Amino acid sequence: MFTYIDPGIRQRLADDGKLQRVDADGKPVSSDHEILPGTRSLSILGPIPLPLQLEGKHYQANWYASVRHTELSQVQELADELRERQGQQSFAVMSSSMAVNSVLVFGDPANWDNPLVRVHSSCLTGDVFGSQRCECGPQLSSAVERISTDPAGGMLIYMSGHEGRGIGLWAKAATYLLQDSGENTYEANRSLGLPDDSRDFSDAATLLKYFQGERPFRLLTNNPKKVADLSAEGLSGITRVKHVSGINDANRRYLAAKRDWGHELSPEDLCD
Numbered sequence: 001m002f003t004y005i006d007p008g009i010r011q012r013l014a015d016d017g018k019l020q021r022v023d024a025d026g027k028p029v030s031s032d033h034e035i036l037p038g039t040r041s042l043s044i045l046g047p048i049p050l051p052l053q054l055e056g057k058h059y060q061a062n063w064y065a066s067v068r069h070t071e072l073s074q075v076q077e078l079a080d081e082l083r084e085r086q087g088q089q090s091f092a093v094m095s096s097s098m099a100v101n102s103v104l105v106f107g108d109p110a111n112w113d114n115p116l117v118r119v120h121s122s123c124l125t126g127d128v129f130g131s132q133r134c135e136c137g138p139q140l141s142s143a144v145e146r147i148s149t150d151p152a153g154g155m156l157i158y159m160s161g162h163e164g165r166g167i168g169l170w171a172k173a174a175t176y177l178l179q180d181s182g183e184n185t186y187e188a189n190r191s192l193g194l195p196d197d198s199r200d201f202s203d204a205a206t207l208l209k210y211f212q213g214e215r216p217f218r219l220l221t222n223n224p225k226k227v228a229d230l231s232a233e234g235l236s237g238i239t240r241v242k243h244v245s246g247i248n249d250a251n252r253r254y255l256a257a258k259r260d261w262g263h264e265l266s267p268e269d270l271c272d
Helices: 007-015 069-084 088-094 124-128 136-149 169-180 185-191 202-212 224-232 252-261
Strands: 019-023 041-054 057-068 101-106 116-121 154-159 217-220 238-241
Touching (some): 116 136, 124 136, 154 202
Parallel strands (some): 116 154, 217 238
């Protein structure tokens, strides 16, 4: 991902209503609004019409890209400095410093009535490579199908900074080796001195507030902690909907560890 957008283009997108800035409660704020230290705002780019094809099925969604405004400001300052020094070749240092989250919107949010929502943590191995060591890829495809065909509409929020429950791809690779030596997914995290789950859902909560406001919604998840984390960010009216998909021999032990950790999975759910 390349994180820099020329200021003139940014203004044009803002004038066209394609670039919004919102506070932590999902309320629009002006571009010159001062954000106090310790507070948070997001910049949201879209809607961008996005035809999709997943597992041979076609869908139509509107894509929104989202990033924390404070990180955009830091990138802009660096870009100005590099331009002054004619350091164009150094712009690549900005290409991997920001977590750009995505929202896929199905239907018109203004007409949603208790929509179906999935907050999906990024998983390169599962979502892109098709790894069967987890259920992430099938969960992603299933969520798109379920949301896109639900009469109430809904959205999928894709959290790009959540690889390996927040530990990052490099550490995740190490945990796989530890799991192959006999540890489960949580024991492997602890062996590396890392938390069981270090994901931050505050940006997801802000995006939900922006698109859904205070209206109720249904959340596709087997993880009660995700509901608790979003509720702690001020969201209410959340109904958890079980989301089981992609069970196979390669991930059954992994899913059993998630069940023992607190995920709502029954013995029947872990059967093919």
